[in-house]
Amino acid sequence: MRIASHHRTPYILLTLTLTGTLLCGCHRQEQPRHIAGEAQGSFYSIIYYDSAGRDLKPMVDSLLRDFDLTASLWNKGSLIRRLNDNTTDTVTPLMASMLTHSLEIWRYTGGAFDCTVGGLVNAWGFGFKNRDDITDTAIDRLLSYTGSAQLNIDTVTLPDGKRLMRLRKPHPATELDLNAIAQGETVDLIDGLFASLGLRNYLIYMGGEIIARGAKADGRPWSVGIERPANDSLDAPQVEEAIGLSNLSVVTSGNYRKYYEKDGTKYSHTIDPATGRPVTHTLLSVSVVDSCAWRADAMATAFMVMGLDKARAFIDDHRGDSHVQAVYFIYNDGGEYKTYATPEFEKLILK
Numbered sequence: 001m002r003i004a005s006h007h008r009t010p011y012i013l014l015t016l017t018l019t020g021t022l023l024c025g026c027h028r029q030e031q032p033r034h035i036a037g038e039a040q041g042s043f044y045s046i047i048y049y050d051s052a053g054r055d056l057k058p059m060v061d062s063l064l065r066d067f068d069l070t071a072s073l074w075n076k077g078s079l080i081r082r083l084n085d086n087t088t089d090t091v092t093p094l095m096a097s098m099l100t101h102s103l104e105i106w107r108y109t110g111g112a113f114d115c116t117v118g119g120l121v122n123a124w125g126f127g128f129k130n131r132d133d134i135t136d137t138a139i140d141r142l143l144s145y146t147g148s149a150q151l152n153i154d155t156v157t158l159p160d161g162k163r164l165m166r167l168r169k170p171h172p173a174t175e176l177d178l179n180a181i182a183q184g185e186t187v188d189l190i191d192g193l194f195a196s197l198g199l200r201n202y203l204i205y206m207g208g209e210i211i212a213r214g215a216k217a218d219g220r221p222w223s224v225g226i227e228r229p230a231n232d233s234l235d236a237p238q239v240e241e242a243i244g245l246s247n248l249s250v251v252t253s254g255n256y257r258k259y260y261e262k263d264g265t266k267y268s269h270t271i272d273p274a275t276g277r278p279v280t281h282t283l284l285s286v287s288v289v290d291s292c293a294w295r296a297d298a299m300a301t302a303f304m305v306m307g308l309d310k311a312r313a314f315i316d317d318h319r320g321d322s323h324v325q326a327v328y329f330i331y332n333d334g335g336e337y338k339t340y341a342t343p344e345f346e347k348l349i350l351k
Helices: 057-071 079-084 093-108 118-123 136-143 179-196 293-306 308-317
Strands: 012-014 032-039 042-049 152-157 163-168 202-206 209-213 222-227 239-245 248-254 259-262 265-268 283-290 326-333 336-341
Touching: 032 057, 042 057, 042 179, 057 079, 057 093, 057 179, 079 093, 093 152, 093 163, 093 179, 093 293, 118 136, 179 202, 179 209, 179 248, 179 293, 209 222, 209 293, 222 248, 222 283, 239 248, 239 336, 248 293, 283 293, 283 308, 293 308, 308 326
Parallel strands: none
Antiparallel strands: 012 222, 032 042, 042 202, 152 163, 202 209, 209 248, 222 239, 248 283, 259 265, 283 326, 326 336
């Protein structure tokens, strides 16, 4: 399954086809259902077991439309576009939650994850605007608008007693970019919807982000493949490693599909918030397994910014933190692809 996304392009692959053994049999006498569609510049695919036999696609599509109105940079009327354009400073609970999560990971990673890099992403040609002519002066100017240190959400009580949440940006020119966490947040929202409907066994796939609940029809964990880095952005995806998931999420971030070449130099879509430039290290992709998709999403991006050595050192330094334990790296070592899996990730690999 090939996915085209706005910001990240490595894909997590379902190792069992949606029309094959994954759909055979029953689960507690429940017939599996499959819904799919387009969203966020990508595709979603969901398998779920529901004794009531409900078609949940209308509910999912409605949720996705509402999410786009909040966080899509490609929707001119979205809340994030209006925040970036300074035509509003009022944020919804969903936006406040996403910003709170982003600030949490920004602090946790020492700034490797930063949601204020929107101007830099656009300038390098990976956003919704045309690529700028990049100069050191332009980068320094954009860096002066970048940084989550002064980003804050204030709660204001109005004279009528109503309370509003308002965003305070470090500079009017600061541009938010939530693409490195948005699809993870979306998966978690769909997960919450399904749980509220009483579903217990399902697999949600959104542009590469996955969350798996319960088990497949045969009682085994859901099988998910991690993509082998491609030599070319148009190469068909291949599985590098397969893992089994139950009540876990996995997200992959990488550089080998979303890039462009200019004057013989390859420019990655991953922007280092510290330098304002695309990363140049040998790390090709990072897959993070976590209990929630938004955190796996953000941490995968942060590790891609850090690079292999710094990311491994970070994991060692935070060994007691449950949400950075199961991580899988694919990197280039002298032209040869190599991998490193933490012990916690190795336990998930299907033999």
